[in-house]
Amino acid sequence: MNKKQLFDQIKTKKSFLCVGLDPVLENIPQHLLKYENPVLEFNKQIIDATKDLCVAYKPNTAFYESMGLKGWDTLIKTWAHIPKDIFTIADAKRGDIGNTSAMYADAFFNESKSQMSFDAITVAPYMGKDSVSPFLNYTDKWVILLALTSNAGHSDFQLHQTPDGKLYEEVIRVSSAWANSEQLMYVVGATRGDEFANIRRLAPDNFLLVPGVGAQGGSLADVCEFGLNSECGLLINSSRGIIYAGKGEDFAEKAREEALKLQVEMEQILTAAQLI
């Protein structure tokens, strides 16, 4: 999916919500345990209940890798269940020497090899350009580079002052020469609402993937105040806040209610910004 198609989806659905699919078997409602694959059934029902309210799904691969062979199978089948007009993000946070990154890129982008073809993958920038290029070589796919993350530990390295500014600012400045805003997005945590004006100065046209609303306490309004651009430019992720909104047989309805609350708020924001 290209940038225009993504913005078209945002306008059609009046939403820039990304639902995070981070299932944990222990948190799955009891009544699903009778299924052969309860996690897959959980994901399918969450997707079916929210697909008209969101423009993206983001399975974090850790939640699948931790289940071994069955987890990988669940990830493949979850990806296959997501409607094709919805943007898919493999949240894998990969990045390694070039020939290894090329294998990671195949793992998430090359359906004929891996049975999955996500639209985007999250990538760690630490190893530099040659570790990111193999993902960018899939020219119809997106790299979402970690810039300023939502966790407390972001201050350990990302805020370090370099002669040219903070380290995360360097990440954005340098990487923006590797690909344009048609192929490169950045992760910026919702918990850093105060940094969005600065980030938009460095990356005016790039989409930002913003996790950290919901369970981590970030504010949608704060992010949008400085984060919105003329093509919306934001994908706001919520995982636990949506998928675990209910614990009973009505868990999918409860998930829908939470997604709807965010969608309604997003519609108001898009309307006020005259983007729809």
Ligand SMILES: O=C(O)c1cc(=O)[nH]c(=O)n1[C@@H]1O[C@H](COP(=O)(O)O)[C@@H](O)[C@H]1O
């Ligand atoms: O890349 C990410 O998606 C990510 C980056 C970041 O800075 N913070 C962050 O929470 N995430 C991911 O976003 C999701 C947030 O989940 P919730 O806190 O449950 O909404 C998890 O899958 C995290 O791994």
